Amino acid sequence: MTQREQWGTRIGLVLAMAGNAVGLGNFIRFPVQAAQNGGGAFMIPYFIAFILLAIPLMWVEWAIGRNGGKYSHGSLPGMFDVMWRNPIAKYLGVIGLFISTIIMIYYCYIESWTLGFSFFSLTKMYFGETTFESMGSFLRSYQGAGEGFFSNIWTSYIFLLITLAINFYVLKRGLSKGIELLAKVALPALFVFGIILAIRVVFIGTPDPVNKPDWNVENGFAFIWNPNFEALSDSKIWLAAAGQVFFTLSVGMGTLQAYASYLKAKSDIALSGLATASINEFVEVIIGGSIAIPVAVAFFGLTTTTEIAQGGAFNLGFVSMPIIFQKIPFGEFFGFIWFFLLFIAGITSSVAMVQPLISFLKEQFKISHNRATTIVGIFIFISSHFVVFFFKFGFLDELDYWAGTFGLVVVALIEVIIFAWIWGIDKGWAEINRGADIKVPKVFYYIIKYVTPLYLLFILINWTIQEAIPTFLMTKANPENIPYLWGARIFMLVIFFGLCLLVYFGWKQNKPQYNGIIKE
Numbered sequence: 001m002t003q004r005e006q007w008g009t010r011i012g013l014v015l016a017m018a019g020n021a022v023g024l025g026n027f028i029r030f031p032v033q034a035a036q037n038g039g040g041a042f043m044i045p046y047f048i049a050f051i052l053l054a055i056p057l058m059w060v061e062w063a064i065g066r067n068g069g070k071y072s073h074g075s076l077p078g079m080f081d082v083m084w085r086n087p088i089a090k091y092l093g094v095i096g097l098f099i100s101t102i103i104m105i106y107y108c109y110i111e112s113w114t115l116g117f118s119f120f121s122l123t124k125m126y127f128g129e130t131t132f133e134s135m136g137s138f139l140r141s142y143q144g145a146g147e148g149f150f151s152n153i154w155t156s157y158i159f160l161l162i163t164l165a166i167n168f169y170v171l172k173r174g175l176s177k178g179i180e181l182l183a184k185v186a187l188p189a190l191f192v193f194g195i196i197l198a199i200r201v202v203f204i205g206t207p208d209p210v211n212k213p214d215w216n217v218e219n220g221f222a223f224i225w226n227p228n229f230e231a232l233s234d235s236k237i238w239l240a241a242a243g244q245v246f247f248t249l250s251v252g253m254g255t256l257q258a259y260a261s262y263l264k265a266k267s268d269i270a271l272s273g274l275a276t277a278s279i280n281e282f283v284e285v286i287i288g289g290s291i292a293i294p295v296a297v298a299f300f301g302l303t304t305t306t307e308i309a310q311g312g313a314f315n316l317g318f319v320s321m322p323i324i325f326q327k328i329p330f331g332e333f334f335g336f337i338w339f340f341l342l343f344i345a346g347i348t349s350s351v352a353m354v355q356p357l358i359s360f361l362k363e364q365f366k367i368s369h370n371r372a373t374t375i376v377g378i379f380i381f382i383s384s385h386f387v388v389f390f391f392k393f394g395f396l397d398e399l400d401y402w403a404g405t406f407g408l409v410v411v412a413l414i415e416v417i418i419f420a421w422i423w424g425i426d427k428g429w430a431e432i433n434r435g436a437d438i439k440v441p442k443v444f445y446y447i448i449k450y451v452t453p454l455y456l457l458f459i460l461i462n463w464t465i466q467e468a469i470p471t472f473l474m475t476k477a478n479p480e481n482i483p484y485l486w487g488a489r490i491f492m493l494v495i496f497f498g499l500c501l502l503v504y505f506g507w508k509q510n511k512p513q514y515n516g517i518i519k520e
Helices: 010-021 023-035 038-067 076-083 089-122 130-142 154-172 175-204 216-225 229-233 237-248 254-260 270-290 294-310 314-324 329-354 355-365 370-391 395-422 426-433 442-472 482-507
Strands: none
Touching: 010 175, 010 254, 010 270, 010 329, 023 038, 023 089, 023 216, 023 237, 023 270, 023 294, 023 314, 038 076, 038 216, 038 229, 038 237, 038 254, 038 270, 038 395, 038 426, 038 442, 076 089, 076 355, 076 395, 089 130, 089 154, 089 314, 089 329, 089 355, 089 370, 089 395, 089 482, 130 154, 130 314, 154 175, 154 329, 154 370, 175 270, 175 294, 175 482, 216 294, 229 237, 237 270, 237 395, 237 442, 254 314, 254 329, 254 355, 254 442, 270 294, 294 314, 314 329, 355 370, 355 482, 370 395, 370 482, 395 426, 395 442, 395 482, 426 442
């Protein structure tokens, strides 16, 4: 058997895991969710979800991954098959493979916007677009979703090609020379850029103290951190907080498990998993929470900032922030730092998204790393064209909802049931604590077995009733977009059943052996 790759250093592993978790959502989705859900009121259920969902799922996914790696499995089909010797197990794992693949297809396009806007900042290309209407038009024309500064979509297409090339160059270099090296360079750079921006925001203070004395950074921070306890009675806030935990930590995608599969059998996962979650939270809450919302309140006021947030993460990150950069000295420099910070956050996540599929092809079909990476790269390149050219019809949003939102909870619920109830919490608890550098509090034994699955089930049922059914029925969809939304669903079904066929033939070609017994 060919020796599997392993992480070069422990710090490289932790940074790579943290890079996987730290993404665009830390800087633009988190502040929007906080602003949409009552500011400080959002933070209470957010931290509760972090304790009852995020940390337990982080340990569960590391344990599933490390256990699967002992049997040379770097993706969920094989990992579930190891834990539950049932023919259906590997096909449940396909859902995780599907989720990460679909997200990669559209995530790279969004990631490429940040690279494009980094360039636009340095060249002052959007300078002069000083209203929400004109800056919004600039963004939509760049996306190919409207008329404005760009006459066609080719500029965004070129930046997508560059982004894909960088991603797959890193992946071609392998685990330690590619992904780990990227993490060692990118994460420190992200911290430096983030701290520079946060300090700059703090010193903005009150831009117009005479006419608008309440438009200041202090009120922006107060909005995020002062809780409105009456708002906690709204279940929507609790659901939004739990949802943000999924997005921010990249759980339910199969990517953490893929990285953990390259650990040694007795490598620590208890402290390393906690360190990964802590780094992500510091980046999101301390750095991410100190930039977009406080500076928006300083320049637009609290009421307008709330309205901007209602328009979504793209409005905050790609419309309001460029307007602000035009209002401050050296705005082109700070604009570059902001968008390049987003690009760094994006690429450390995107390289993780295709790792499960690359691992699967290598391990089940016994092909080389270069060949597997090339096959996946060509597939992602071709598939991304659907997102680019049908973006204005809601194609990306449809993929994002079913794979990048609803699907994450489905996978998390499946894996925690298999881990705690089918494989058994005693085996799972022993796996979490094997080689541990810290003693995991016994209370998490019961949280993983009872609280986390019930929490996930609560979220899934509520999301199904409140959002999934209306979204499936397209009750609020633009009639013009409906054919394209069905096209997105057919696109996802084709990929899902294609992955099922890959798993079927993968098992036919290479039947796994567990404890010397060939597994059908």
